[in-house]
Structures are given as structure tokens and as C-alpha cells.
Amino acid sequence: xVATLQNDFNEIEASREQLFKDLEQYxxxxxxxxxxxxEWSILEVMNHLMMAEGGSNLYVQKKLxxxxxxxSEIDAKADARFQQLTDYMRGDNAVPAPxxxxxxxxxxxxxxxxxGWDKIRRGTAEQLERFGETxxxxxxxxxxxxxxxxxxxxxxxxxxxxxxxxxxxxxIKAAM
Numbered sequence: 806x807v808a809t810l811q812n813d814f815n816e817i818e819a820s821r822e823q824l825f826k827d828l829e830q831y832x833x834x835x836x837x838x839x840x841x842x843x844e845w846s847i848l849e850v851m852n853h854l855m856m857a858e859g860g861s862n863l864y865v866q867k868k869l870x871x872x873x874x875x876x877s878e879i880d881a882k883a884d885a886r887f888q889q890l891t892d893y894m895r896g897d898n899a900v901p902a903p904x905x906x907x908x909x910x911x912x913x914x915x916x917x918x919x920x921g922w923d924k925i926r927r928g929t930a931e932q933l934e935r936f937g938e939t940x941x942x943x944x945x946x947x948x949x950x951x952x953x954x955x956x957x958x959x960x961x962x963x964x965x966x967x968x969x970x971x972x973x974x975x976x977i978k979a980a981m
Contacts, residue, residue: 807941810933813960818926820967824851824974825919831978837912840980847977848918849908850970855922856906857966861946861959862928868945869935876943879955883944886951887958893950894965903949929963932956 806814828836828847837846845853868876901907936945936956946959954962 806930806933807936807938809941809957810936810960813957813964814930814933817960817963817967820964820971821922821926824971828915831915833912833914835981836915838977838981840977844977845908845973847974848913848915849910850973850977851918851922852908852910852913853902853906854967854970855918855925856908858922858929858963859925860905861963862925862932864947865932865945865956865959866928869932873935873937873940873943873945876940876945878942879944879953883954883958886948887954887961890948890951890962891965894962894969933960 831847836848839846839849933956936943941955941957943955944953945956946954946962948954948959948962
């Protein structure tokens with residue numbers, strides 16, 4: 806894997822692993838606890854993060870169907886769009902998640918969440934392996950809010966998204 810992607814991947818993976826380690830002390834009831842009827846549990850938040858990453862992987866996989874040569878270079882406004890996304894993700898705005906990444910279960914388990922996210926994370930690593938140094942400026946990813954981004958910016962989104970929802974998890978833990 807290209808060094809810059811490997812570094813970013815290692816960072817998001819370390820954060821995810823730390824979250825799983827931190828949550829080992831909680832019971833299934835605690836991990837499924839909802840502060841109110843219209844709020845998510847910790848496991849629902851984690852499944853949302855997992856679904857967003859899985860959907861992103863599917864998009865990149867589809868884009869790579871014909872190889873990287875067919876993917877255009879990112880446009881000049883990509884950095885501005887990523888900054889817009891960064892500002893949004895760091896903001897204190899509450900917006901409903903898109904339907905395709907809304908957890909739909911009543912209750913799940915830590916083990917099932919771990920297993921599912923591990924599988925998706927392996928898929929992320931496999932996608933990243935397909936990129937070389939000359940491909941880092943390709944428009945390989947499309948975010949729902951801000952449009953086309955590079956594969957590195959996708960990893961940046963994963964980091965921002967995780968950190969945003971980590972704050973939500975901390976609020977849920979405090980409400981238990």
C-alpha cells in the first residue's frame with residue numbers, strides 16, 4: 806500500500822481498535838442503551854459508521870471496475886469541497902443520516918458489530934492496495950454532500966466521521 810494511504814489507514818484503524826477495546830467493559834444492554842426513543846445506541850452509532858464505510862467501499866469498487874486508467878483526475882475545487890466537509894463534520898449540526906446508512910435493527914451484539922466492521926475494514930484495505938502513487942489524484946470517491954474526492958480524502962472523511970460520532974458515543978455513555 807502507498808505510504809500516505811498506509812499512514813492514514815493505520816490511524817483510522819488504531820482509532821477503531823481503541824473504541825472496540827474501550828467498549829469491551831460494557832454489557833450488551835449498555836451497548837444497546839438509547840438515551841431516548843429518538844436517539845441511537847452505541848452499537849447503532851457503530852453500525853452507522855460501518856455502513857458508511859461499506860457503502861464507500863462499494864462505490865470505489867464500482868469505480869475501479871475498469872481500472873484506474875478510466876478514472877479522471879480530481880478537479881481544482883476538490884480541496885475546497887473537502888474543507889467544506891471538514892467544517893461541516895466538525896460543526897455542531899444535527900442532521901438525520903441518509904437512509905442507506907440508518908441502522909434498522911432493534912438490538913445487536915458487540916460481537917456481530919465487530920465481525921461486520923472487521924470484514925468491511927479488510928475491504929477498505931483491499932481497495933487501498935489497488936492505488937499507486939500516480940493514482941492518488943484520481944476522483945475515485947464521491948461523498949453524498951460534497952461530491953468527488955480522492956481516495957486519501959475518503960480516508961480523511963472516515964476519520965472526521967468517526968471522530969464526530971465518537972463524541973456521540975461519549976454522550977451516550979455519560980447518559981447511562
